[in-house]
Amino acid sequence: MADIILNQDSGRAAGSDPEAVPAEGEPIWDLIELLFFAYRDFVSDPDHVLEKFGFGRAHHRVLHFVNRNPGMKVADLLETLRITKQSLGRVLKQLVDQGYVIQKEGPDDRRHRLLYVTPKGEQLAMRLAGLQTVRIGRALAELGSGAHDGARAFLTTMIDADSREAVLRFIARADRARRPR
Amino acid sequence: MADIILNQDSGRAAGSDPEAVPAEGEPIWDLIELLFFAYRDFVSDPDHVLEKFGFGRAHHRVLHFVNRNPGMKVADLLETLRITKQSLGRVLKQLVDQGYVIQKEGPDDRRHRLLYVTPKGEQLAMRLAGLQTVRIGRALAELGSGAHDGARAFLTTMIDADSREAVLRFIARADRARRPR
DNA sequence: GAAATATGTCAACATGGCTGACATAATTTT
């Protein structure tokens, strides 16, 4: 089943404009729609768990990035999430009040509030990441060896060229942070 | 640039549980985060255009699927988007009132309201799809030949097994619909 | 000491989800 009989439209129709990829010809419908559906399901697993905690997606994003980057500054989080401090403030306050995140004064600059997950916070963050890992792991297992690298390469190049380097640096740095040397 | 030096964690740590992928071991951080960032940028291009029209993401989704599936019923759209008819009603009404979508009485069952984009609606839908196609096309071009198939396979298996077949059927059907035989 | 920076907070507003209740028209069932 799942016989893949989609449009093999890779002909690109030899548009009169062989320049700078201005999206001549037919849109790449299959990937546009698969991204929509895949992402929808990808976030739905955490959503169900979060609901039981009275949290939403916004809480998930904060918890995720704080867990991945213990000690990050509020400003870093704002830049990563690309939301306003007021939006962040609302969910962050709840996470702090309910003991999922703590804030420590910055050692060098005491204006900074460095963010850390508590054990309770880490437990939830890891549980949510685990759900998403199950889905991804299942997909990769179904696809065979090169799939992880392939997916990583595709998703990476889908990111704005400007942000790409920063994202990769973030991931690499977070891996070091969570993997005590 | 964009040197890929991420965690090559494909060792899976040989967990004591070789069963049913229960997310033992370390989460697949890189793909979790790349999905987040890639999707964020993927929807940001249309967002900017939609803003000028006074529309939001909700309008985009409706316009997209109606454009892809001319003559679809309201019930189909509700199922595809997985929202309530009240939520749909709000944005659909605006799209109809402003001449982007029209509704026709169903020929066999006159309770049905079959949805169609107008020329104006199609133009906007295609413009938005074009933006997303530029991004995807750029990524695929950067990656070489097998990338399209690889991305399709990965995203497909990321979808809930239940919905997968329906999604593929939808895409295949829509391709026929927009490609007058 | 003044200016800039990091963070927090109050108030108000917009979008787009949701539930519940109810209305209408058309079709299907009995």
Next chain:
DNA sequence: AAAATTATGTCAGCCATGTTGACATATTTC
């Protein structure tokens, strides 16, 4: 033909999460 079901629409209100703008506080830098 009457009754029940179905497809759609609509009103009212709530919630989560995004936004702007204004302002307060503590701290650091100039």
